[in-house]
Amino acid sequence: MSKFKLFSTDHKVIGIQFLITSLLFMVFGGGLAMLVRWQLGWPGHPLAFMERIAPAGMPGGVMVPEYYNMLFTMHGSVMIFFGIIPLLVGAFGNYLIPLKVGAPDMAFPRLNALSFWMFPPAAIIVLSGFFLEGGAAAAGWTAYPPLSGLKETMGIGQTMWTAGVIVLGFSNIFGAVNYIATILNHRAPGMSFHRLPISIWAMFTTAVLTLLATPVLASALILLLLDRTLGTSFFLPAGLVVDGTALAHAGGQALLWQHLFWFYSHPAVYIMILPAMGFVSDILPTFSRKPIFGYHAIAYSAVAIGAVGFMVWAHHMFQAGMNPMLGTSFMISTMVVAVPTGVKIFSWLGTLWRGSIRLTTPMLHALGFISMFIIGGLTGIFLASTPVDMYMHDTYFVVGHLHYVLFGGSLFGAFAGITFWFPKMFGRMLSERLGKIHFWLTFILFNAVMFPMFVLGLGGMPRRIYDYTQYAGLVHFTGLNRVMSLAAFGLMAMQFLFAFNFFWSMFRGKKAGDNPWEATTLEWTVPSPPPHGNFSGPVTVHCGPYEYSVPGAKRDFTLQTEKTVKGV
């Protein structure tokens, strides 16, 4: 890092740029959620300082319904498009792929830099809505037309949202091309596919999903943009009457958007979880001092999840007016995708079994990932069942489910990854003490915010509701919502502890050696931080990625560059 250049094409610099930028966006997106929680905890109560920040959205500090809709829309959009995807895929994909496959850099370093430099402008375009007439996009991160497609119902902010996400889509596609090319063509001699770390299998599958699905989203967004700006009717049927005015649109179909959107966005859920699964699969063996249990099953289940993940999109649309028979086929594919997910969880348990477990901060986050992701996975089964979904769809049960997957899963996975690879990235160790405090409080407060969502959902509380006390049947949830909000504020505060640890340790942390965790994969054979070009000489791989506690070996870990006594 000594010669840090802003416009570098070094994959490590780009990875760290993605990391810092996406973490900043997550702080912003989290802040939006805090305002949402304020309104849910104390509906209609003024928040004085917000008057100055958002005079139109919170006049006198009291939130108006439009502003609430903007907040949850932008929370979802920022967290998914500018937080989790660039963090898991952009930051770790860039940083880890060349190091782990034994390459000096990505296949296309300039394209890689372009991929990063399209990301902040995309975010600025999307967020500019907050400063424009009518405010930011407010049709949900799913942006269903006609609500999102009409000038009459959504202002210029929605147009900017659409345009910005298109830009981001291209950034993702460029990244994906690079990942695929690098993994296929730039592996060191001896690094066969079956010697790749699971995180690389996950990144490869993720990149294929991104490459195949994102263009569909981009097309849908372009059509939506045309509907909004040029008056076309791709998603707008005839006969619309808004505010007493009959509109001239004709011939479009509202459901077409949902098919195209979810054709991308369901694979996107796997784009957001597979890398985290990959990190956990690297971290568990390291701190169990044991080979991963069922390498092939874990590797190929990632591929299976990716493949089946393309056939489940319409399970978001069981109650959307589709033919019910189509609901049946998507219920079947959705149940199928649970099988490889289960295989992974059992294999991780098998990895822990008879290990010698070191409870470091990254290991705690990896265990937290398993513990929380299982809740996200199991609650998905309720939603896969079409009749049960008829009740649960669009209630807080879904909100709880998705937060257990994307926070409990993706974010704990990201924390595991950051705390695990931080020493490699910056050459210094994070504080274990602060790391553990951060983990435990995040874990407890996360559950205190998200678990009650299942109770709210089962009680019939719809999501995206500005003031649920409108409904007599939901008023009794006021106390519970207040507790959730308090826990949410605590959860947010905890992340500043993480930020402090991150930046303090970057300069003041204990020096890390090349291999502080006594791990086996190639990134641990080079200095921390690795020099430009990564490896000082030719790399040859002699064994699999998780050769821990090999009988007869002199240490309890065997680097991939070493010959094992025994093993694959």
Added chain:
Amino acid sequence: MLLPEGASTYAPKVDQLFWIILWITGFFFFLVQGCLLLFVLKYRNRAGQKAAYIHGNNLVEVIWTVIPALILLALTLASQKVWAEIRYPKEAPAASIQVEILAEQFAWNIRYPGPDGRFGTTDDISTINQLHLPVGMPVQINIRSKDVIHSFFVPEFRVKQDAVPGLPTRIWVEATRPGQFEIRCAELCGLGHYRMKGFVTTEPIADFQSWLMETKANE
């Protein structure tokens, strides 16, 4: 407990599926969390603790693939049975009563066909946000929207159906007990989404008929 008391013929079927899934997922929840805790405690790194050198076990891996697959298959079949009963058009019971719901920002326009049984004639009966249904009789509900997507959701009925402009949909429902319930819009439809509230009143058929006549007289 957890779910509001049901008020339609759907409710017991949906609730039964819910409880079956809750028991099964509950079992796996405790199994996985239990193993996780047990392994971390039991195999925690201590002096002399040596990790085993094991790469996997084909038999175990087949077992933990096949058993969940079979359970999921059973759940799919059970769900499909209920789904077909309540949603497949060919399974819908013959309904002598029809009602049309036309959703708009931010209200539910309710219309009954009147004595002639046909919509769009002078004897139609219209209300806003007030849906009345007889108890013990299947009712056909035609759902439409005139602007954006809304969703007709009555928690006690366990029914949810999106109202999509340009895509008329038809569902049926049979109330099982008299009462008054809320219609909650379940699809984000704009700034007034949160207050797009309606009411369903379920009552004996005689009361329902007299309500229809009264409403018509007041039009």
